[in-house]
Amino acid sequence: MPKVKNWQLNREMDYPYEGAYPDRQFAFVFNINRCIACQTCTMACKSTWTFSKGQEQMWWANVETKPYGGYPQFWDAKILKLLEEANPGKQNWRKRNGKYRFEGKTIFEAIKRRLLPNSSRVLGYLPEDHEWNSPNIYEDNPQGKLGKVNELDKEGVELPTHKTWFFYLARICNHCSYPACLAACPREAIYKRPEDGIVLIDQEKCRGYRKCVEACPYKKAMYRGNTRITEKCVGCYPRVEGTDPESEGIPMETRCMAACIGQMRMQGLVKMNNDGTWMKDRSNPLYYMVHEAKVALPLYPQFGTSPNGFYIPPRWVPRKYLKQMFGPGVDQAIENYMNPSRELLAVLQLFRRSNRIIFSYEFEKGPKIYEGTIRGKAVNIYNDTVIAYGKDGTELFRTTIEEPIYERSRKYANSI
Ligand code: SF4
Ligand code: SF4
Numbered sequence: 001m002p003k004v005k006n007w008q009l010n011r012e013m014d015y016p017y018e019g020a021y022p023d024r025q026f027a028f029v030f031n032i033n034r035c036i037a038c039q040t041c042t043m044a045c046k047s048t049w050t051f052s053k054g055q056e057q058m059w060w061a062n063v064e065t066k067p068y069g070g071y072p073q074f075w076d077a078k079i080l081k082l083l084e085e086a087n088p089g090k091q092n093w094r095k096r097n098g099k100y101r102f103e104g105k106t107i108f109e110a111i112k113r114r115l116l117p118n119s120s121r122v123l124g125y126l127p128e129d130h131e132w133n134s135p136n137i138y139e140d141n142p143q144g145k146l147g148k149v150n151e152l153d154k155e156g157v158e159l160p161t162h163k164t165w166f167f168y169l170a171r172i173c174n175h176c177s178y179p180a181c182l183a184a185c186p187r188e189a190i191y192k193r194p195e196d197g198i199v200l201i202d203q204e205k206c207r208g209y210r211k212c213v214e215a216c217p218y219k220k221a222m223y224r225g226n227t228r229i230t231e232k233c234v235g236c237y238p239r240v241e242g243t244d245p246e247s248e249g250i251p252m253e254t255r256c257m258a259a260c261i262g263q264m265r266m267q268g269l270v271k272m273n274n275d276g277t278w279m280k281d282r283s284n285p286l287y288y289m290v291h292e293a294k295v296a297l298p299l300y301p302q303f304g305t306s307p308n309g310f311y312i313p314p315r316w317v318p319r320k321y322l323k324q325m326f327g328p329g330v331d332q333a334i335e336n337y338m339n340p341s342r343e344l345l346a347v348l349q350l351f352r353r354s355n356r357i358i359f360s361y362e363f364e365k366g367p368k369i370y371e372g373t374i375r376g377k378a379v380n381i382y383n384d385t386v387i388a389y390g391k392d393g394t395e396l397f398r399t400t401i402e403e404p405i406y407e408r409s410r411k412y413a414n415s416i
């Protein structure tokens with residue numbers, strides 16, 4: 001089997017095909033700390049792409065309450081269990097020379113140790129129908145006392161971690177660099193676009209074998225019963241291309257991103273090297289948050305697909321749980337988020353100020369506006385400015401750390 005470089009694991013890994021990378025890759029950062037589970041993103045996708053007959057149980061974008069929620073039900077616990085069974089006690093990260101490396105088996109490597117038909121290239125499972133029935137099951141159900149049913153912790157809560165906790169995990173297809181769906185398809189119906197890395201299923205070639213549904217560890221390929229063909233998130237490619245009539249030729253963020261009420265989503269395109277790593281591009285806000293500020297982490301990197309969705313982890317959740325979900329960078333990401341540099345604080349203001357894709361930004365220093373302490377630490381806050389630019393270098397908008405105050409005129413004092 002060919003070897004490919006997986007930077008998220010800090011090692012090479014087996015993948016059924018040679019690595020092939022787009023010029024720019026569709027990627028996104030979700031700030032979990034800001035999601036309010038309003039499901040506006042979920043409905044924005046549903047009302048655009050999956051409102052037709054046969055798509056009733058198809059939620060390309062979903063928001064689930066962790067630790068118990070999931071769509072399909074228990075998708076992550078199930079694949080983690082399969083990996084553990086295939087490689088017992090060895091699914092671990094090790095620190096060598098100051099850098100973590102995943103030394104366990106990915107879903108492409110663990111398959112060799114299981115008795116499955118020869119056609120199976122990826123370790124996975126096919127969810128049963130009932131697992132797709134309740135997209136928002138266990139909403140707002142917290143984790144309480146370990147091992148106790150219906151018993152929550154009665155002690156007061158404070159950071160760094162809460163004893164009674166839950167959080168909202170917003171999910172779409174990760175448009176992976178090593179897609180498991182693509183690797184598993186015997187008809188070669190799934191492809192990754194060279195211009196933006198969006199992963200699509202050719203609806204003419206697909207025959208509904210559901211190998212992709214079985215293989216995708218995130219369960220983001222979904223079978224449609226009335227057409228007997230599988231569908232998935234299309235990355236709203238007409239918007240990303242700028243060919244959607246609404247976009248007027250300028251690349252736009254996807255529907256689920258643009259609709260986000262919590263302003264927790266940012267999507268863009270990052271430049272790629274020819275070994276699957278990200279090309280250094282400090283002025284791209286996604287590159288900055290993932291590689292410079294180290295505040296956003298991939299979802300279950302140990303699966304091995306090199307997902308292009310990154311998350312700023314929730315501050316209040318026990319670290320052991322978060323490390324299983326986002327890898328060993330969790331402590332550093334939360335520390336960096338809670339004590340942001342001036343530049344990171346400015347970049348965080350870029351979220352959802354515009355529906356256009358931000359290709360680069362500039363940061364300008366401003367005057368000090370606050371001096372004090374937060375959580376016992378001395379803090380100075382400056383009214384810095386961040387300027388966002390589009391694909392051709394045109395300024396999209398500029399914004400400051402301090403929000404302007406608008407006073408409602410007396411004429412409208414009693415209206416909303
Ligand atoms: S998340 Fe799943 S469906 Fe999407 S590209 Fe990755 S493997 Fe394929
Ligand atoms: S990117 Fe577009 S198609 Fe994909 S989940 Fe979001 S709205 Fe749906």
Ligand code: SF4
Nearest residue numbers: 035038039041260262
């Ligand atoms: S629209 Fe934004 S805030 Fe609302 S559920 Fe979706 S990701 Fe969370």
